[in-house]
Amino acid sequence: MLSKIISRQDLPKLIDALTNDFLVIAPTYDKKVPTFSEVESSSEVEFDILFNEKLPMLPPKKVFLPAKQTVFKYNLIKGVTDSCDEISDAVTHNKNVVIFGVSPCDVSGVGVLERIFRDNYSDDVFLRLHDKTTIISVNCLDHCYENCFCETMSSNDPKSGYDVMLTEISKSKLIAVPNSDKGKKILRDYPELFSQISEKDSEAYIDALNLKNKNFKTEFLVEGLASHVEDSFESEIWKEFTEKCLFCGSCTFVCPTCYCYTVKEIVSVDLKDGERQREWDSCYFPEFALVAGDHNFRETKEQRFRYRYLHKFVDLPRRYNFEGCVGCGRCVTYCPANIDVRDVLKKIIGVM
Amino acid sequence: MASKPQIGIVGFTGCAGCQLSILDLENELLDLLGLVDIIDFRMAMSGNKKGPYDILFVEGSIVNKHQEEELKELREKAKVLVAIGSCASFGGPQAIRNYRDNKKTKIAQYGKDNIDKVEVIKVKPINKVVKVDHYLLECPVNKYEFLDFVKYYLVGGTPTLPNYPVCQQCKAKGNRCIFLEDGIMCMGPVIQAGCDALCPSYGMPCDGCRGSTLEAAYDQQVQLMIEKGASVEDITRYILKYNGEDKQVHEFLMEKWKEQDKKLVYQED
Numbered sequence: 001m002l003s004k005i006i007s008r009q010d011l012p013k014l015i016d017a018l019t020n021d022f023l024v025i026a027p028t029y030d031k032k033v034p035t036f037s038e039v040e041s042s043s044e045v046e047f048d049i050l051f052n053e054k055l056p057m058l059p060p061k062k063v064f065l066p067a068k069q070t071v072f073k074y075n076l077i078k079g080v081t082d083s084c085d086e087i088s089d090a091v092t093h094n095k096n097v098v099i100f101g102v103s104p105c106d107v108s109g110v111g112v113l114e115r116i117f118r119d120n121y122s123d124d125v126f127l128r129l130h131d132k133t134t135i136i137s138v139n140c141l142d143h144c145y146e147n148c149f150c151e152t153m154s155s156n157d158p159k160s161g162y163d164v165m166l167t168e169i170s171k172s173k174l175i176a177v178p179n180s181d182k183g184k185k186i187l188r189d190y191p192e193l194f195s196q197i198s199e200k201d202s203e204a205y206i207d208a209l210n211l212k213n214k215n216f217k218t219e220f221l222v223e224g225l226a227s228h229v230e231d232s233f234e235s236e237i238w239k240e241f242t243e244k245c246l247f248c249g250s251c252t253f254v255c256p257t258c259y260c261y262t263v264k265e266i267v268s269v270d271l272k273d274g275e276r277q278r279e280w281d282s283c284y285f286p287e288f289a290l291v292a293g294d295h296n297f298r299e300t301k302e303q304r305f306r307y308r309y310l311h312k313f314v315d316l317p318r319r320y321n322f323e324g325c326v327g328c329g330r331c332v333t334y335c336p337a338n339i340d341v342r343d344v345l346k347k348i349i350g351v352m
Numbered sequence: 353m354a355s356k357p358q359i360g361i362v363g364f365t366g367c368a369g370c371q372l373s374i375l376d377l378e379n380e381l382l383d384l385l386g387l388v389d390i391i392d393f394r395m396a397m398s399g400n401k402k403g404p405y406d407i408l409f410v411e412g413s414i415v416n417k418h419q420e421e422e423l424k425e426l427r428e429k430a431k432v433l434v435a436i437g438s439c440a441s442f443g444g445p446q447a448i449r450n451y452r453d454n455k456k457t458k459i460a461q462y463g464k465d466n467i468d469k470v471e472v473i474k475v476k477p478i479n480k481v482v483k484v485d486h487y488l489l490e491c492p493v494n495k496y497e498f499l500d501f502v503k504y505y506l507v508g509g510t511p512t513l514p515n516y517p518v519c520q521q522c523k524a525k526g527n528r529c530i531f532l533e534d535g536i537m538c539m540g541p542v543i544q545a546g547c548d549a550l551c552p553s554y555g556m557p558c559d560g561c562r563g564s565t566l567e568a569a570y571d572q573q574v575q576l577m578i579e580k581g582a583s584v585e586d587i588t589r590y591i592l593k594y595n596g597e598d599k600q601v602h603e604f605l606m607e608k609w610k611e612q613d614k615k616l617v618y619q620e621d
């Protein structure tokens with residue numbers, strides 16, 4: 001069997017072992033906010049966040065596509081001085097990265113981003129960071145909180161995109177299922193922390209998966225959603241929500257699958273050196289669809305509000321066969337105006 | 353290389369904090385002096401020349417006829433005129449008086465017997481007096497935006513300011529949303545970003561010192577503040593704190609909020 005058992009009390013030891021070999025990113029609290037951050041020892045990790053069912057506010061996209069990021073640097077005479085690859089290597093101090101404690105929905109979210117950043121053109125900074133990262137996921141056996149609707153979005157059982165999945169099979173034990181060469185290597189490299197699976201463990205694993213299957217419920221049907229949304233292009237529903245929305249963009253920043261950014265040049269005071277930076281942008285902002293000649297493709301707030309749904313629930317499924325939403329509920333949790341993506345969709349489908 | 357651009361930095365009614373902020377560019381000031389000649393900066397040096405300026409940075413709002421004349425003269429000597437800080441851009445805190453009974457304010461300020469002796473006009477941001485080419489925001493002005501402006505000018509362009517709300521930078525920093533989670537009256541959703549969400553990063557509400565963001569959602573913002581328990585008076589104070597002469601603030605107050613806050617009286621010129 002490739003899968004192994006790790007005891008819950010050895011998880012800190014695993015983190016400490018990993019910190020010797022990797023740059024480790026794990027759930028922590030930063031000024032009362034659950035978040036993913038770089039840790040130097042297991043004492044900084046909040047296992048609480050993992051096992052008491054909280055999602056870090058910013059999803060793992062913050063590792064691959066941080067809020068602000070230098071993509072390359074240049075000099076007036078020398079041209080490009082730091083390439084995309086060199087920049088991404090410097091960010092991780094030339095180390096490989098482990099993200100520990102990624103939830104299944106967030107694994108799916110990273111998968112959405114990866115496909116988009118690899119597909120039409122390859123985004124070197126994103127992919128370099130992504131490809132040097134090992135993702136250790138911690139499985140959910142039930143909805144983690146009231147805003148989670150991952151089952152509806154079919155995101156809680158990703159088939160790929162993670163390297164090891166840890167599933168609790170009892171209060172004290174987890175099964176570690178590797179899902180890639182990188183994952184197998186983790187189990188191989190720290191043999192003292194992983195033990196063989198017994199028959200009882202295998203049974204407990206099946207039980208856990210059955211429990212998971214039983215606990216998760218769909219809230220509404222996603223079948224046919226794209227055409228519902230498209231058919232509602234002129235609906236009054238958009239207006240109703242536009243009237244509540246602050247257009248603060250918070251929902252897009254906390255979303256694991258929102259990836260839009262804007263680009264700017266930062267020039268040194270002597271005007272000889274510069275760097276290109278990218279920074280999170282949001283389709284909820286007025287200048288997002290502004291192009292040369294002062295034309296704005298989405299001049300009204302209503303168009304902007306609607307566009308986020310069109311992109312996530314029509315364009316992406318038609319192009320890639322997945323929705324741009326993994327049902328993590330972050331946009332619901334962090335919307336200052338209490339707008340709930342589920343309400344919008346249910347109204348569109350006509351079940352609310 | 354052509355001769356260095358001639359720069360002036362002058363102040364009208366304000367706290368002089370913007371000028372101080374520029375002086376505070378300790379690490380960059382010497383490099384800056386290699387690129388431009390500062391010919392007029394009364395706060396920092398002597399031997400000032402009254403133009404001509406390639407760029408003139410103006411701090412403060414205009415509160416009397418004398419200042420109006422002086423600003424108009426300065427404008428004629430400046431190729432590019434830049435408003436710096438809240439007062440020059442939106443009137444600043446003193447513009448609150450524009451929404452109060454002028455006579456009562458005068459009595460409170462100068463005493464009953466003196467109100468005819470002091471000449472105070474409505475508080476004006478400088479664009480109500482002269483043409484302004486560019487705005488640099490914050491209270492006091494963001495010194496890095498000032499520096500950026502000079503750099504862009506030298507390479508032949510103007511920087512664009514971020515046209516999105518403070519919430520962008522607040523989320524980027526991973527801050528707790530004190531508006532949503534703690535019910536603190538944060539104006540971040542309607543205020544222009546650029547300060548790196550300075551106040552919320554320290555648990556303080558955004559007071560709005562950078563002015564309204566593009567298409568600011570004041571209706572929705574105020575609705576949420578009411579739900580969180582703010583009184584009508586409080587809301588007027590929050591909105592008016594820095595931005596009395598910001599176009600969006602003015603329109604919201606006089607077209608919508610006046611129905612709630614009957615005490616709002618706007619003095620026309």
Ligand code: SF4
Nearest residue numbers: 245246248249251335
């Ligand atoms: S977080 Fe809420 S208020 Fe802000 S833009 Fe998103 S839906 Fe609108």
Ligand code: SF4
Nearest residue numbers: 255325326328329331
């Ligand atoms: S749209 Fe909302 S629920 Fe869906 S993935 Fe994004 S943040 Fe999560």
Ligand code: SF4
Nearest residue numbers: 519522529530538540
């Ligand atoms: S604390 Fe203020 S600025 Fe920050 S996200 Fe909340 S409302 Fe926006």
Ligand code: SF4
Nearest residue numbers: 547551558559560561
């Ligand atoms: S958070 Fe608001 S009040 Fe504070 S510096 Fe920024 S714009 Fe000004």
